[in-house]
Amino acid sequence: MGRLTLEELRKLRENKKAEIQKRETDNKDIDVIVGMGTCGIAAGAKEALDAFIAEIDNHNLKNVRIKQTGCMGFCTYEPTVEVKVPDMPDTIYNKVSADVAKLIVEKHLVQKQLVSEYVFDRPSVDILKNK
Amino acid sequence: MAYRSYILVCGGTGCESSHADKIYQNLKNEIEANQLFAQVQVIKTGCFGFCEQGPIVKILPENTFYVQVKPEDAKELVEEHIVKGRPVQRLIYNPNEDKNRTSLVTEEKDIQFYQKQFRVVLRNCGMIDPEVIEEYIARDGYAALEKVIFDMKPDDVIEELKKSGLRGRGGAGFPTWMKWNFTKNATNSETKYVVCNADEGDPGAYMDRSTLEGDPHSILEAMTIAGFTVGAQKGFIYIRAEYPLAINRLKIAIKQAKEMGLLGENILGSDFSFDIEIRLGAGAFVCGEETALLASIEGKRGMPIPRPPFPATHGLWKKPTVINNVETYANIPMVILKGGDWFSSIGTESSKGTKVFALTGKIKNSGLIEVPMGITLREIIYDIGGGIPGGRKFKAAQSGGPSGGVITEEFLDTPIDYENLAKLGSIMGSGGLIVMDEDDCMLDIAKFYLDFTVDESCGKCAPCRIGGKQLYGILDGISKGNGEIEDIQKLKDISLAMQRASLCGLGQTAPNPVASTLRYFEKEYMEHIVDKKCSAGVCKDLLQFVIHKDKCVGCTVCARKCPVNAISGERKQPHEIDQSACIKCGACYDACKFQAITRG
Numbered sequence: 001m002g003r004l005t006l007e008e009l010r011k012l013r014e015n016k017k018a019e020i021q022k023r024e025t026d027n028k029d030i031d032v033i034v035g036m037g038t039c040g041i042a043a044g045a046k047e048a049l050d051a052f053i054a055e056i057d058n059h060n061l062k063n064v065r066i067k068q069t070g071c072m073g074f075c076t077y078e079p080t081v082e083v084k085v086p087d088m089p090d091t092i093y094n095k096v097s098a099d100v101a102k103l104i105v106e107k108h109l110v111q112k113q114l115v116s117e118y119v120f121d122r123p124s125v126d127i128l129k130n131k
Numbered sequence: 132m133a134y135r136s137y138i139l140v141c142g143g144t145g146c147e148s149s150h151a152d153k154i155y156q157n158l159k160n161e162i163e164a165n166q167l168f169a170q171v172q173v174i175k176t177g178c179f180g181f182c183e184q185g186p187i188v189k190i191l192p193e194n195t196f197y198v199q200v201k202p203e204d205a206k207e208l209v210e211e212h213i214v215k216g217r218p219v220q221r222l223i224y225n226p227n228e229d230k231n232r233t234s235l236v237t238e239e240k241d242i243q244f245y246q247k248q249f250r251v252v253l254r255n256c257g258m259i260d261p262e263v264i265e266e267y268i269a270r271d272g273y274a275a276l277e278k279v280i281f282d283m284k285p286d287d288v289i290e291e292l293k294k295s296g297l298r299g300r301g302g303a304g305f306p307t308w309m310k311w312n313f314t315k316n317a318t319n320s321e322t323k324y325v326v327c328n329a330d331e332g333d334p335g336a337y338m339d340r341s342t343l344e345g346d347p348h349s350i351l352e353a354m355t356i357a358g359f360t361v362g363a364q365k366g367f368i369y370i371r372a373e374y375p376l377a378i379n380r381l382k383i384a385i386k387q388a389k390e391m392g393l394l395g396e397n398i399l400g401s402d403f404s405f406d407i408e409i410r411l412g413a414g415a416f417v418c419g420e421e422t423a424l425l426a427s428i429e430g431k432r433g434m435p436i437p438r439p440p441f442p443a444t445h446g447l448w449k450k451p452t453v454i455n456n457v458e459t460y461a462n463i464p465m466v467i468l469k470g471g472d473w474f475s476s477i478g479t480e481s482s483k484g485t486k487v488f489a490l491t492g493k494i495k496n497s498g499l500i501e502v503p504m505g506i507t508l509r510e511i512i513y514d515i516g517g518g519i520p521g522g523r524k525f526k527a528a529q530s531g532g533p534s535g536g537v538i539t540e541e542f543l544d545t546p547i548d549y550e551n552l553a554k555l556g557s558i559m560g561s562g563g564l565i566v567m568d569e570d571d572c573m574l575d576i577a578k579f580y581l582d583f584t585v586d587e588s589c590g591k592c593a594p595c596r597i598g599g600k601q602l603y604g605i606l607d608g609i610s611k612g613n614g615e616i617e618d619i620q621k622l623k624d625i626s627l628a629m630q631r632a633s634l635c636g637l638g639q640t641a642p643n644p645v646a647s648t649l650r651y652f653e654k655e656y657m658e659h660i661v662d663k664k665c666s667a668g669v670c671k672d673l674l675q676f677v678i679h680k681d682k683c684v685g686c687t688v689c690a691r692k693c694p695v696n697a698i699s700g701e702r703k704q705p706h707e708i709d710q711s712a713c714i715k716c717g718a719c720y721d722a723c724k725f726q727a728i729t730r731g
Contacts, residue, residue: 003392005400006277009268016269023137023191023258036216050170053135065192066135068216 021062030064030109031084032056034096037071043078044097051098052081055105064109077120083108094120134172136213137191138162141257143178143344144337144376146186150202151175154186157205162213171213177256177345180499181244184224189239189257196239197222226517244496247514249477249503251485252338252461256345256499261380264387267348273393275464279356280401283467285315288360294471296483297463301328301419301456302534302560302636304482304549307463310453313443314361317451323363324447325354325405326454328424329370329377332416333532334583336563338487339457341499343370343377346461347384351394351407353460356467357453358405366407367447369424371414381409416533416587420635421446421454423589434589435635456561458487478504482548486559492529492566495520502547509543512566523568527651531560533580533587534640536647537573556647558640572669573652574659577644578606584641595638598629602645611672614660622649668730671715675731678719680705682727689719689728 004012034040034049049068056064072080077094083104084090091114093104100118107113140146140155158173179187184198188208195218197208204222211217223235224242236242250256259266267273279288292308299305314323327350331339343350354366370378385407388394396404410428417423418433425447427433446452462484466474475483482504488511491497495517502511508528512518519525527537536557538545545551549559567576585599602625605618626642633639649656658664665673678689678698683705690698690706697713700706708719720728 002390005392006281009273009277009391009393009399012265013268013271013274016265020259020266020269022134023139028192036214049135067193068135070215070217 018057018060018062028063028065029086030061031067031082032064032104032109033067033069033082033084035070035072035078035080035082036068037075037078039071039075040078040080043095045079047098048079048081048096048101051101052105055102056109059105059110061105061109074120080120085109085112088112088114092120093118134170135192136171138171138173138208138213139176139189139191139257140173141177141179141185141187142175142261142376143182143185143256143341144374145178145182147376149186151186153202154188154200154205157202158188158209161205161209165209165214167209167213174260175262176259177261178253178341178499179239179257180248180253180341180501181242181496182498183496184498187257188222193218194238194240196224196237196242198224243517244498244500244515247506247510248501249485250501251465251474251477252342252458252487253345253499253501254465255349256341259346261345261347262383264348264384264391264393267346271468272348272464273352275467276352276355276359276393277399278467279359280399280403285360285362288356288467289315291466291471292463295466295474296471296478297459297466297474298482298549299456300458300462300486300561302531302558304559307455307459310443310455311357311360313441314363314446314451314453317444319444320450322365322450323361324450324452325357325361325363325366326425326428326442326447326452327354327366327368327460328419328421328454328456329368329374330412330419330424331374331457331561332371332414332419332587333534333561333563334580335491335565336489336532336561338489338499338562340374340377342457342461342487343374344380347377347380348388349464350381350457350460351384351388353463354407355394355398355405356463357455357460359403361451361453363453364404364406366405367410367428368407369410369412369418369428371418372411373414378409378411385409415589416583417589417635417637420637423635424454425452432589434591435637437634458562479546479548481550486547486562488562488564490516490564490566492564493519493523493568493571494566504548505546507544507546508538511547511564512543516566519566519568523570526567526569526571527573529557529565529567529576529644530563531558531640531643532563533584534558534636534643535560535563536643537567537576537651539651556643556650558643570667570669572665572667573648573655574606574610574665575667575669577648578603578610580644581606581641584637588637588641592632592634592638594629594632595634595641598625598633599638599641601625602629602642606645609656609659610665610670612659612663614656616660618660619649619653619656664731666731668717674715675710676708676713676715676717676720677729677731678706678708679727679729682725684725684727686724688722688724692718692722694718 079096081093081096107115188197188200297307418427420435423433423435442452487501581603588595590596626646629642685703697709
């Protein structure tokens with residue numbers, strides 16, 4: 001890269017800022033957790049994950065953490081994705097293809113509405129936490 | 132395509148010496164092997180500070196903090212954490228070292244070591260890749276420089292520094308704005324210089340090295356701001372050749388900044404030009420003294436000259452020169468960006484901002500910490516440092532290295548700032564903080580530091596050259612059982628003469644460890660002199676190990692441990708130590724399960 005002018009420096013900072021903010025973990029209150037067990041991956045969890053990353057970028061959402069986890073146990077309904085948004089019930093979606101992932105970002109994360117046709121269930125109660 | 136996961140590997144010298152580089156390479160290879168290179172980025176960052184638990188690897192976005200990682204763990208980390216999304220439990224921090232691993236702490240923010248820290252200087256360490264300028268820029272890098280060049284006048288910068296209350300972090304604590312103002316207003320020459328003192332030499336101190344390794348651009352940016360403010364076109368970083376990693380990262384940073392037009396001719400298209408060169412020092416402690424440092428840059432032997440005139444007006448080649456320490460510079464971009472008022476809201480009445488300490492010695496969590504001024508030593512040692520290992524009792528903490536003194540138990544609750552430390556007979560210094568427990572002999576500590584300063588004295592002035600040698604001789608005599616009561620007075624007299632008459636800071640402060648240990652531990656000196664004993668068990672000439680016949684069961688463990696075969700005795704019969712052969716290593720004392728061996 002050549003010598004920068006003031007405008008170019010500012011532009012570069014803006015571009016890179018978005019990228020480095022993904023590394024920060026403060027002030028992120030939304031969790032998207034993708035089940036990436038063997039079953040999930042076979043059913044297309046990777047494509048869903050990529051779609052989530054791209055779509056969250058498109059909407060410029062800065063408060064979302066995308067995590068992955070192992071098999072959630074609903075192997076017939078993979079890929080499964082758990083979405084946790086404050087003030088909304090924690091929700092598990094099933095059969096999340098890339099298109100459904102897009103829909104979830106748009107409706108659930110942005111408009112705060114559940115994507116009812118793909119809601120699988122609320123997560124089962126964690127007996128360890130509630131003893 | 133954006134990355135979904137980031138693996139941050141510590142690339143500080145501490146972790147690097149525990150094969151962090153190999154870990155980084157292995158992780159990259161594993162990512163490659165799993166075809167994840169488009170989704171997962173592996174980044175080598177600066178020091179995370181928690182050196183005790185290094186090498187450290189942090190995985191985002193889960194923010195999982197892995198400790199004591201080994202190169203062979205890379206495969207498991209990638210296959211389990213990255214591919215399957217399952218944290219690798221055995222590498223997660225286990226603060227209580229509990230065997231069932233029920234109290235693991237996964238995230239950095241929950242680790243007690245980080246709870247009371249506040250990072251201004253180390254803001255980018257462990258966050259960015261220090262070898263990639265774009266990452267620094269993304270974290271508001273060079274925004275302060277941009278603001279200074281295009282929106283501020285030199286006087287505005289001085290005003291902001293004045294408001295901030297920033298004082299020199301190299302030791303003496305001189306207000307930074309005053310230094311800059313002197314050089315700015317100097318009329319004796321058009322040519323002026325900016326110098327960064329990176330000649331960190333205190334035993335046990337490594338704050339400046341870690342800052343340079345983790346965030347080299349912050350120093351370049353601050354020096355350029357200094358250049359703009361005082362009217363200099365040239366800067367020098369004086370760094371010891373013993374810091375190869377820091378030097379390498381600085382070189383990379385300078386090259387990148389020049390390519391992007393953030394350093395060199397017409398910075399960002401303005402008519403301001405500034406260039407920085409690195410000068411390597413051979414590691415002489417005296418070159419941390421500013422006049423000796425400047426002499427060394429000029430190519431002369433590193434020896435101090437009397438002040439005034441001060442470097443601010445008559446510095447490098449007799450031209451006006453701003454000289455600040457690494458940590459001071461690292462604060463500057465934040466002062467400019469967030470404002471002097473923000474900075475002065477941190478800290479105490481007289482000492483603003485934060486201070487980085489290298490916490491070492493008899494402490495559980497040794498490492499690099501940054502805390503607001505005004506924190507107490509108790510908080511640093513017990514809350515951040517986790518206390519003294521092995522259930523031993525705290526005896527004293529040494530601040531300021533060979534120029535500083537000890538702080539004892541009764542002053543643990545004193546808020547730390549420049550003035551309070553001076554009152555206690557120590558100094559802030561550059562920030563080495565060495566914790567000592569009951570097994571440390573205070574006389575031995577004083578002797579250790581004097582040995583260092585005698586070695587490092589340049590020999591130019593008599594008080595330092597002769598005084599130091601004499602002080603050391605007296606201490607050595609006392610530690611060998613040849614001390615006399617009059618020695619105490621002699622120590623005090625010579626110390627005073629050195630403090631008053633030495634040419635530079637090295638000689639003036641060299642007696643501090645003696646004066647300070649005498650002040651708080653005179654009893655221990657008397658014990659050495661009168662009783663010819665060292666209750667800490669350090670001064671070997673005063674020690675004797677004796678086996679008590681009534682307690683010894685003749686298990687032969689001590690005889691087998693003794694490296695010089697000085698212990699004899701039949702099996703199941705009491706043993707005996709041959710005092711003429713004993714080298715007083717204490718191996719028998721540590722090995723005996725029946726407390727049959729006494730030390731005294």
